[in-house]
Amino acid sequence: MDDAPDPLAVTLRPTAARPLLGVTVLLVEDSRYASEAMRLLCLRSGARLRRADCLRSAQRHLKTYRPTVAIIDLGLPDGEGVDLIEELATSVPRLPVILGFSGALEGEDAALAAGADGFLAKPLTRLAEFQQTLLAHLPEQARPGGPRSLPETVVEPDGLALQDDLAHVRSLLTDDDDPVARAYSAQFLQALAVSASDASLAEAARSLSQDGAPASITRVRMILDSRMRPRQAV
Template structure:
């Protein structure tokens, strides 16, 4: 049986969809907002996610981006927004498919079957361990030697990008663009400052980092 996370704030639609999907052998968990969706995705580990974009606490595109920091679970957007810009934004953020409301249940079921077929074997662990570091990507939490480490929002964002691509080089321009935006691609001094702060908090010997590694003139890499 396929585990499905349904993220929909319209209680009537959510109830109707959940009943229908359960009759088709889906095990359905319903989340009514973005925060609940992220927690449920981490705890219930669904096989597929059906997501509305218009959520009460955060935009669905931001939910997709957050999910994609640690999971490749298929995401099908189900939304009343049918403009090209909305579709492109959702797909660029990491959605696998986009179904506009109103929709036919048979079409949705066909999209679900297709998404499940395309899904590759994956490692969805939201928790990454590296030496005495434990980094929970879903909860945005870091522990070192069993103790919580306080990071600023920007420090966390830098770390998150590197951990998400752990083991691979992240170019300086890419890291600046993702954390600060396109206008900051040349502000390499930002990276020196924030990497130094992160190393001071996370490395046993900040002068000889083993996890937050610099590739001189190129970028940075997180080594588990």
């Protein structure tokens, strides 16, 4: 990373309408639904987005370029996001902005303790919240000059991305119960349920996480199958 270009040496200058022009965001996130929301937020803000769906993929990205902002989900399929936050926070040169990303209540404290500059809570759909959080941590030269009004836009991710996430978890919960796959599925579903505002899915995911009993696994499978039916009928 030492030989990579300065992520703040940009040619595009931010404007009031597109305050994140010139900013590159690396999103480390395994959910396609959450990633789709982030894509829309970046698009409407003028930022470029790159996505890594696991820690290994993120490391490959970081070997070739330095983003302006890294937004890191705390629960990933091959490890904990806080480990990557801690690594990036102590790297030299350090990325300009490192943010944690989670739907868990304790996520903010964990991200900040690992060295993150700030935190974004799921579900993240409000454009003003996204822009204000990033701008608060960017240096002055990367911010738009003069006053600007806060947008009232709320993005709506494509439902197909949600369907893909549901299908992904359903494929992990096979008849041959794998404790590792079950633990990851429960964590993934809890975050997805928060992003999708799905209370019954969140409750089922909590039960799966707490006991992992066959009845809990069956219940989650049934809920996933019911959520996936609209797509199968198309």
